[in-house]
Each structure stands twice: as C-alpha cells, then as structure tokens.
Amino acid sequence: MNWRALLHNRRAVAGALIFALFCLVALLAPVIVPYSPTDINFTPLLHPSAKHLLGTTVNGQDILSQLIWGARASLFVGLVCGALISLVQLVMGVFAGYVGGVFDTVAAAVTNVFLVLPSIPLLIILAAYLQGGGLLMLVGVITITGWAWGAKVLRSQAIALRERPFVQAARVTGESRWHIVFAHVVPNMLGIIVSNFFGAALFAVLAEAGLEFIGLGNINDITWGTMLYWASEGDAILLGAWVWLLVPGLCLALLGTSLGLLNFAVDEIANPRLRRD
Amino acid sequence: MPPLLEISELTIGYGWQLPPSVIAVRGVSLTVAAGEIVGIAGESGCGKTTLALAAAGLLDPPGRVLSGSVSYLGTDLTSLSASELRHLHLAEISMVFQASMNVLNPIMRIRDQFHDAMAAHGVRSSDEARRQAEETFDLVKIPRRFFDAYPHQLSGGMRQRAVIALAIVLRPKLLFLDEPTTALDVVVQRSILQSLDELRHQLGFGIVFITHDISLLVEIADRIAIMYAGAVVEEAPARALYEEPLHPYTTALMSCFPPLGGPRQRLEGIPGQPPDLRNLPKGCSFATRCPKVIAGTCDVVEPPTVRRGGARRVLCHLYSEQAADVG
Amino acid sequence: MVSTLGQSAETSAGPGPALEVRGLTKNYSVGRIGRQKVVRALSELDLSVEKGEVLALVGESGSGKTTFARTVAFLERPTRGEILVGGQALPRHPSTHRLREHRREVQMIFQDPYSSLDPLHSVRYSVTRPLRSFGLVPRSAEREAVEELLDQVGLVPAVNFLRRYPHELSGGQRQRVGIARALAAQPNLILADEPTSMLDVSIRLTIMNLLLDLQRNRSLSLVFITHDLGAANYMSDRIAIMYAGRVQEIGPASEVMSEPKHPYTQLLRRAAPSPENERQQETSFEAKGDPPDLTSLPPGCPFAPRCPFVQSRCQERLPELRQVAVAHRVRCVLYE
Numbered sequence: 001m002n003w004r005a006l007l008h009n010r011r012a013v014a015g016a017l018i019f020a021l022f023c024l025v026a027l028l029a030p031v032i033v034p035y036s037p038t039d040i041n042f043t044p045l046l047h048p049s050a051k052h053l054l055g056t057t058v059n060g061q062d063i064l065s066q067l068i069w070g071a072r073a074s075l076f077v078g079l080v081c082g083a084l085i086s087l088v089q090l091v092m093g094v095f096a097g098y099v100g101g102v103f104d105t106v107a108a109a110v111t112n113v114f115l116v117l118p119s120i121p122l123l124i125i126l127a128a129y130l131q132g133g134g135l136l137m138l139v140g141v142i143t144i145t146g147w148a149w150g151a152k153v154l155r156s157q158a159i160a161l162r163e164r165p166f167v168q169a170a171r172v173t174g175e176s177r178w179h180i181v182f183a184h185v186v187p188n189m190l191g192i193i194v195s196n197f198f199g200a201a202l203f204a205v206l207a208e209a210g211l212e213f214i215g216l217g218n219i220n221d222i223t224w225g226t227m228l229y230w231a232s233e234g235d236a237i238l239l240g241a242w243v244w245l246l247v248p249g250l251c252l253a254l255l256g257t258s259l260g261l262l263n264f265a266v267d268e269i270a271n272p273r274l275r276r277d
Numbered sequence: 278m279p280p281l282l283e284i285s286e287l288t289i290g291y292g293w294q295l296p297p298s299v300i301a302v303r304g305v306s307l308t309v310a311a312g313e314i315v316g317i318a319g320e321s322g323c324g325k326t327t328l329a330l331a332a333a334g335l336l337d338p339p340g341r342v343l344s345g346s347v348s349y350l351g352t353d354l355t356s357l358s359a360s361e362l363r364h365l366h367l368a369e370i371s372m373v374f375q376a377s378m379n380v381l382n383p384i385m386r387i388r389d390q391f392h393d394a395m396a397a398h399g400v401r402s403s404d405e406a407r408r409q410a411e412e413t414f415d416l417v418k419i420p421r422r423f424f425d426a427y428p429h430q431l432s433g434g435m436r437q438r439a440v441i442a443l444a445i446v447l448r449p450k451l452l453f454l455d456e457p458t459t460a461l462d463v464v465v466q467r468s469i470l471q472s473l474d475e476l477r478h479q480l481g482f483g484i485v486f487i488t489h490d491i492s493l494l495v496e497i498a499d500r501i502a503i504m505y506a507g508a509v510v511e512e513a514p515a516r517a518l519y520e521e522p523l524h525p526y527t528t529a530l531m532s533c534f535p536p537l538g539g540p541r542q543r544l545e546g547i548p549g550q551p552p553d554l555r556n557l558p559k560g561c562s563f564a565t566r567c568p569k570v571i572a573g574t575c576d577v578v579e580p581p582t583v584r585r586g587g588a589r590r591v592l593c594h595l596y597s598e599q600a601a602d603v604g
Numbered sequence: 605m606v607s608t609l610g611q612s613a614e615t616s617a618g619p620g621p622a623l624e625v626r627g628l629t630k631n632y633s634v635g636r637i638g639r640q641k642v643v644r645a646l647s648e649l650d651l652s653v654e655k656g657e658v659l660a661l662v663g664e665s666g667s668g669k670t671t672f673a674r675t676v677a678f679l680e681r682p683t684r685g686e687i688l689v690g691g692q693a694l695p696r697h698p699s700t701h702r703l704r705e706h707r708r709e710v711q712m713i714f715q716d717p718y719s720s721l722d723p724l725h726s727v728r729y730s731v732t733r734p735l736r737s738f739g740l741v742p743r744s745a746e747r748e749a750v751e752e753l754l755d756q757v758g759l760v761p762a763v764n765f766l767r768r769y770p771h772e773l774s775g776g777q778r779q780r781v782g783i784a785r786a787l788a789a790q791p792n793l794i795l796a797d798e799p800t801s802m803l804d805v806s807i808r809l810t811i812m813n814l815l816l817d818l819q820r821n822r823s824l825s826l827v828f829i830t831h832d833l834g835a836a837n838y839m840s841d842r843i844a845i846m847y848a849g850r851v852q853e854i855g856p857a858s859e860v861m862s863e864p865k866h867p868y869t870q871l872l873r874r875a876a877p878s879p880e881n882e883r884q885q886e887t888s889f890e891a892k893g894d895p896p897d898l899t900s901l902p903p904g905c906p907f908a909p910r911c912p913f914v915q916s917r918c919q920e921r922l923p924e925l926r927q928v929a930v931a932h933r934v935r936c937v938l939y940e
Contacts, residue, residue, distance in 0.1 A: 164719055165714045165715075165716055165719045165720040166719060166720055166721055166722040166723075167722075168679055168714070169712070169714060169720055169721075169782070169785065170722075170733070171679060171707075172677050172679065172707060172711060172712045173707065173711070173733055173734040173737060173785060173786075173788075173789060174704050174707045174708065174734060174737040174738055174789070175733065175737055176737075179737075183722075183725075184722055187722075187724045188722070188723070188724060320804040320805055320806060321804055432894050432895065433665075434894065434895075435894070462664035462665060462831065462895065463664065463831060463832075463833075463872060463875045463876050463877075464664065464871060464872065464875045465895075466875070467874070467875035489804070489805050490805075490877060491805075491879075492877040492878065492879045493877040495877075495879035496877055496878075496879060519879050529806065530805065530806065531879075533805045533806050533808065533809050534805070534834055535809075535812075535834040535835055535837060535838035536834060536837075536878070537833055537834050537837060537861055537873065537876055537878050538837075538861055538862055541837070541838065541857075541858070543813070544809055544813075544838070545809060545810075545813070546806045546807060546808065546809030546810040546813070547806035548810070550774060550776075
C-alpha cells in the first residue's frame with residue numbers, strides 16, 4: 001500500500017477525516033454526551049434550544065445524546081461485520097481459489113447458493129426469526145447474508161494469481177501453501193480485499209439501520225436505526241419534529257459516505273489507471 | 278512524382294509539459310518509394326514504434342511532433358485535420374500492430390468487422406464489400422470460409438493474416454507493420470512474410486517493416502535503417518548492410534543472433550544498457566557501449582551524418598572527415 | 605573464500621542420468637461439462653538428460669515443451685509415465701517430504717522476467733526464500749549467501765541489489781535474479797523455459813552466456829527450452845525437436861542443425877531467418893496446413909498433414925524413434 005499516495009488523495013483524506021470524527025465521537029461518547037441518552041425526564045418534543053441542541057423525542061429523551069451514543073452501535077456493527085465478512089471471504093474466496101480441488105468445489109457451490117438467496121428478504125426473515133437479539137444478532141445475520149458476492153470476486157482473483165509465474169516460482173522453490181497464500185497471493189490482492197472490507201462495512205451499517213428501522217432489532221437499544229424507528233412510530237413528521245427524523249439519517253449518510261470515499265481511494269491507489277487528481 | 282513517404286528531420290517528444298521530458302525520436306529522415314520494403318531495426322526503446330505511429334498519422338498525445346515533417350505523396354501529415362487523417366487511414370495508409378491478432382473484436386464475426394471498416398470508407402454495399410474482402414483473403418491465403426467465422430475460431434497465424442487482410446482490403450499504398458510476426462511460430466512467420474512479398478509485387482504498395490530481428494530484415498527488406506536511442510545510426514541496402522556493416526552498433530546487433538550452422542563460437546552481446554531517454558549523454562548515445570569509441574570525440578561531440586556511396590549513410594565519428602585525417 | 609554454494613549436491617545424486625522420463629503423458633480436459641475435450645499435450649515421452657549436459661528442447665507453441673517443464677518440475681501431475689531424477693523415481697502422489705526433495709533437485713527459470721518475480725518483494729527476499737525453505741544455510745549466513753549468488757549472476761555490486769524491487773530492474777536484471785533464485789536451491793537440474801525470448805536481442809546473449817558459464821562451473825544439467833533454433837544450437841550439446849507432444853528427432857546439436865533428418869526439422873530450419881542465404885525467391889515456402897489440434901490428433905504421424913514427403917503409411921500408424929546415427933534418432937517412416 002502506497003501510504004504517500006493515500007495522503008495526497010483528496011477523497012481518501014476526506015473519507016478518513018469524517019470516519020475518524022465518528023470514531024472519536026463513539027469512543028468518547030460516555031464523556032461528551034450532555035445527558036444520559038435513556039433519560040426520559042425531559043419535556044418531550046422540544047425544538048432545538050440551548051439546553052437541548054437538537055431537541056427532544058416524543059418520549060422526552062435528548063436527541064443529541066442519543067445521536068452521540070448511536071455512533072457506537074453503527075461503528076461497532078460496521079467494523080465487526082466488515083472484519084467477519086472479510087474473514088469468511090478470505091477462507092471461502094482467496095484460500096479456496098488458490099488451493100482448488102475439492103475444498104474449492106465445495107466452497108464455490110456454497111458461495112453460489114448464498115448468492116442466489118435474495119439478501120434483503122433473507123436479512124428480514126432471519127432477523128425476525130431471531131427477534132430481540134440486539135446488536136450481536138444483527139452482526140450475525142448481516143455477516144451471513146453479506147459475504148457471498150465479495151467471496152466470488154476474491155476467488156476469481158486468487159485463481160488468476162495462482163497462474164502467475166511468480167506464484168508458480170514460489171511453488172517450485174519449495175514454499176508451503178500457507179506461505180504462498182499469505183506472502184504472495186493476499187498481498188497482491190490487498191487492494192480488492194481492503195476495498196471489500198469497506199464495502200462490507202458500508203453494507204453492514206446500512207443493513208443494521210434498515211432492520212432496526214422496521215423494528216427487527218432490539219427497539220430499546222440506542223442506535224440511529226432505532227431512533228428512526230421511534231421517530232416514525234412517534235409520527236415525528238406530523239408533529240413537526242423533523243430534526244429528530246433528519247439527524248440520524250444524516251449521520252448514517254455521512255458515515256456511509258466516508259466508507260464509500262475510503263473505498264474509492266483504495267481502488268484508485270490499487271489501480272493506478274483510475275487515478276485522477 | 279513525390280516519394281510515397283518522406284520523413285524529414287522528424288523529432289518527437291513525450292510528455293505533458295513543455296519541453297517534453299522524453300525525446301523519443303531525434304532528427305530522423307527516411308524515404309519510402311512505391312513497391313519498396315524498408316526495414317527499421319532496433320531494440321525496445323529505440324523509438325521505432327513511435328516513429329511509425331507518427332509516420333502513419335497515428336501519434337496521440339502525450340506524444341507530439343516537435344519539429345520536422347512527414348509527407349505522404351507530398352502532403353504534410355502533420356498539417357491535416359483529424360477527419361482528413363481518418364480518410365487516409367486504411368484507404369491510403371495502413372498499419373498492422375504487434376500481436377494484433379488480439380485486435381480483432383472477439384464478439385463480432387470477421388465479416389462484420391470488415392463491413393464496418395469498409396463502410397467507413399464509402400463501400401456501403403455489403404456484396405461489394407464481401408467480394409473485395411474475399412479477394413483479399415485469397416491474396417493472404419486464408420480460406421474463404423473463415424470470413425463468416427468468429428476470431429477465436431481461427432488460429433493465431435490465421436488471425437494475424439486476417440488483420441493483414443483488413444489492413445490491405447482497401448488497397449492502401451503504404452503499409453506499416455510493427456513486429457507483425459513476433460508472436461507467431463517461425464513456420465507461420467515465414468509463410469506470412471512470403472505472402473507479403475508476393476503482395477507487394479502484385480499490388481505495388483510500399484512497406485515499412487519494423488522489428489528487432491535484423492536477420493529477418495536482411496532477407497526480406499530492400500533497405501534497412503538501424504535505430505538507437507531515437508536516431509537512425511545507419512541506413513543501407515539490406516545486402517550491403519549485412520556484408521559490410523559500418524556502425525559499431527549494427528555490427529554488434531548482428532552478432533547477437535547465433536547462427537544456425539557453422540562452427541560453434543562464443544559470441545558476446547552488447548555490454549551495458551541503452552541510455553535513459555530523459556537524460557541522454559553528451560555526444561554519441563552509443564559511446565558508453567561502443568567497442569570502437571574515440572575518447573574525447575565520441576563522448577563530447579554528436580556524430581555527423583556521413584554519406585557513403587550507394588545510398589548509404591551512417592551516424593558515426595569513425596567515418597567523418599576528421600576521423601579520416603586523424604586515423 | 606570458498607563458496608559452499610559452488611557445488612551442486614553431488615553426494616545425493618544417484619547413479620544414472622540427471623533426468624529420465626519414460627512414457628510421460630499429460631492430458632488436460634477443456635470445455636464445460638458435457639462438451640469436454642482432451643488436450644494431449646504430452647504423449648508417451650521418453651527422454652533423458654545426462655549429468656552436466658545441456659539439452660535443448662525445440663518446438664513451436666503447442667509442441668508440449670512448456671508442459672514438459674511444468675510436469676517435470678511437478679507444477680502439474682503427469683497423467684501417466686515416470687519421472688526419475690538422479691535415478692530415483694518420483695511417485696505419482698509424492699509425500700510432502702519427497703516433493704520437497706524433488707524441488708530441491710529440480711529448479712525452473714521462467715520465461716517472462718516481468719511476472720516471474722513477486723512485485724511486492726525485494727530481490728533479497730526472493731533469493732533468500734529457497735535458502736530458507738530448504739534449510740540450506742543458517743539464518744545468520746543468509747545475507748552473505750544471497751550476496752554471493754547475486755555476484756555469480758552478474759548483479760554487481762550485490763549489496764546494491766539486495767533492497768531493490770523488480771520494477772526498479774531491467775528485464776535482463778530481473779532474469780538474473782530469477783537465475784539466482786533457481787541456483788539458491790542448489791539443484792542438479794535446471795529447466796529453463798524460454799528464458800531469453802522476452803528479452804532484448806542484445807541482452808539475450810549475455811543471459812545465455814551466463815547460463816552456460818554457471819552450468820559449466822557447477823556441472824549442472826540444463827534443459828533449455830526454446831523455439832529459436834539459433835539459440836538452441838548455441839546453447840546445447842544435444843537438441844530434441846518436439847511436435848504435437850512427442851519427440852520427433854533427437855541428436856547432437858551440430859548434426860541436427862547441419863543434417864536435419866525429420867521433415868519437420870527441415871521445415872524449421874528453412875523457416876528460420878538466416879541472412880546467410882540469398883533471398884529465397886526460388887523455393888516457394890510451402891507450409892501448408894496449420895499447427896496440430898491437440899484435441900483431435902490424426903492417427904499415425906501428427907506431422908503428416910503438413911509433410912512434403914507424406915506417404916499413405918504415414919497416416920496408418922505412428923513411427924517409432926529409430927537410431928539413424930550415433931546418438932541420433934528420428935521418428936519418421938523415411939528412416940524405417
């Protein structure tokens with residue numbers, strides 16, 4: 001990875017800054033949050049004011065506090081799912097593609113089955129079935145539905161790399177399979193692997209919010225998705241509390257955008273032909 | 278009657294800034310007459326492909342003609358607009374690129390690719406196009422039945438012949454071939470070259486044949502120009518070049534091809550590497566690798582173009598008048 | 605300082621030729637399920653390479669010469685046949701240990717200098733790995749060993765090249781690194797698959813000379829695979845001509861070049877550019893037909909469709925390799 005190119009790439013810098021901001025907010029949430037996000041003692045449906053910068057919900061909770069706290073959930077789900085999905089893709093895609101044989105045939109078949117299953121309905125069905133499981137349940141469900149496509153991409157890359165002379169030279173000079181996968185195959189695919197990670201994280205953040213919005217998460221958790229659920233349940237628009245409805249969506253969009261920007265940046269760095277600035 | 282192609286003191290640079298960072302071709306002059314095969318020999322980076330692209334009117338930015346001219350039948354190509362150049366291509370001037378059997382569109386039948394090309398030059402009737410194309414197929418010795426096939430159904434050699442057929446279907450007068458047979462087997466190469474030779478006798482076009490394989494050129498070309506670091510270092514009739522090479526690079530290059538027979542002797546390649554075109558050394562660009570270098574002259578002063586009788590010229594201090602005085 | 609890397613491990617080499625293959629066959633399946641075809645890349649190949657010998661394997665693309673290298677290096681498992689290195693047969697399903705022994709003895713140099721080195725690893729890494737994976741040199745002595753290898757392949761001063769990456773090297777330099785990597789394993793046999801065809805003309809000779817010098821100094825056996833007859837003649841003691849997965853002619857280099865017996869060898873000889881000849885205007889070069897389709901080879905001699913001397917019996921059965929002179933054998937009805 002070319003670190004200097006990363007720093008010069010405006011998209012990367014923008015994405016990284018926004019993402020870093022969210023990480024900071026999430027980490028420092030217990031410290032910077034003005035009130036407890038679950039505290040229902042405030043006057044409901046207040047407009048933004050000095051005491052409540054973003055107003056209050058229909059249940060009397062401070063919206064800003066909820067927003068800050070919600071960052072934790074989205075980042076948690078995004079990063080954990082990103083990591084888990086990448087891990088599954090490494091095994092079912094990269095390793096299977098390189099090793100070939102029976103393992104690959106089985107892995108490819110499994111991948112294809114998961115690809116054929118429609119992800120959104122599957123997400124909804126699984127989440128509904130495992131009702132009330134909260135964030136960990138969501139992580140599980142999203143991981144199960146989100147790995148297949150990237151695995152297919154990684155697999156074909158690994159198969160192509162397997163035929164490259166330097167990989168064959170590594171075999172001829174006595175390297176073990178594991179060594180070849182980690183020292184030769186993965187590093188030469190790093191661009192796609194990292195890009196898949198960001199793609200998966202983005203999918204996870206939005207899928208989590210989506211599932212929570214339709215009430216399939218734990219509605220008592222404080223996340224941006226559940227804020228939207230409650231805002232919709234509480235008829236926020238009808239009651240003129242549009243800040244309540246707007247800000248969680250905005251945060252999701254911003255976080256998603258930062259992940260998307262980082263994704264583009266990785267693509268451009270990995271593939272010099274895409275470079276523009 | 279102006280010559281078919283006249284390149285005069287052509288200098289070409291690559292780069293987005295001015296002055297460009299790389300000078301790929303330096304002051305090259307070359308003439309091609311109708312019915313003649315002129316060979317350009319050199320290794321990678323010598324500028325031969327850039328020269329051919331410019332001479333065929335196909336040079337795109339960041340490549341730019343900096344000075345000099347290229348004239349086709351008296352018309353300066355650099356003064357023509359893009360659409361005028363397009364009219365010339367295929368109908369008057371044609372080029373076959375290296376490994377161009379991969380240039381055929383894999384999802385179109387060969388006949389459709391011919392139709393497209395010919396329609397762009399005014400041959401609209403598909404019957405007429407077919408007739409002309411099939412005649413051309415006969416000329417390059419491809420069985421007519423392949424006209425309706427897809428490219429992958431032909432072997433590499435056949436595809437290359439198909440590309441050559443496409444290049445000559447409108448009977449251009451000037452044909453550029455850039456390493457047209459390098460990716461092919463030596464047997465296929467030989468028959469394609471033979472077909473080309475027959476064709477130019479029949480149709481009278483001029484051919485510029487670019488390759489690194491100088492032994493091939495000695496067999497098929499009428500005249501050969503040797504390029505090194507962007508300049509023509511020697512030009513001579515093919516046989517004369519082979520029997521009496523003047524420039525030390527020519528001699529060295531010819532000795533790089535182990536002979537097929539005769540006593541087995543150890544040969545040496547050329548030590549060192551070609552110069553960095555962004556940073557050409559003072560004086561002669563070959564001086565650092567030349568076995569006959571004259572210290573104090575070759576590394577200081579650029580060599581002159583010396584003409585020798587019989588349409589030969591060489592860019593070398595060894596043959597200049599001053600050297601004759603000293604030596 | 606005497607190099608421990610200078611000698612190939614002759615102690616472990618058994619009696620007999622450095623390499624012997626018997627009945628070596630390699631078939632591939634291509635196409636989808638239901639429409640599969642079998643590509644017969646190598647058919648019943650018998651070949652041997654003596655210790656310290658250079659054998660050139662000449663053929664065009666599709667002749668099987670690269671498949672031969674890949675199969676002997678065990679990058680692919682042979683469909684049938686035996687591979688014996690230093691007299692020891694390699695089992696069809698070797699254990700990890702046995703395969704590693706084989707790899708130590710048989711190394712390969714690849715054709716494309718631009719993709720035979722991992723672009724993400726330094727020269728030092730690429731040359732160190734074989735030393736480490738075969739446990740040839742203690743860790744503390746690795747760097748010195750690598751420097752010595754780089755020295756021997758002409759990358760001097762070696763210390764300057766250790767930290768370089770492939771993209772900082774020219775094609776010739778990369779190929780030298782590839783040679784150093786192959787030598788690091790201290791093999792007895794090197795398979796060089798067209799090591800110079802992607803290099804500039806003036807660099808080819810320097811690499812060929814390097815291979816010859818190294819081969820002589822270390823008494824290595826070298827199989828030099830090429831389509832270039834001139835290079836084959838320059839490099840080798842013996843030349844084997846391959847066509848459609850079989851050896852058609854094999855003999856001392858000078859004989860095969862000066863008096864080619866097999867019609868295909870004669871065709872290759874005539875087709876190769878040779879400026880010594882006057883322009884060949886007299887003989888119209890009749891190379892009818894196309895290279896053979898390995899999925900549907902005709903019965904009998906695979907060269908029959910293109911042979912100027914073809915007879916009816918050529919298509920009935922495949923001729924055997926027969927002796928026509930000392931150490932010179934040809935597979936053709938004309939010599940039966």
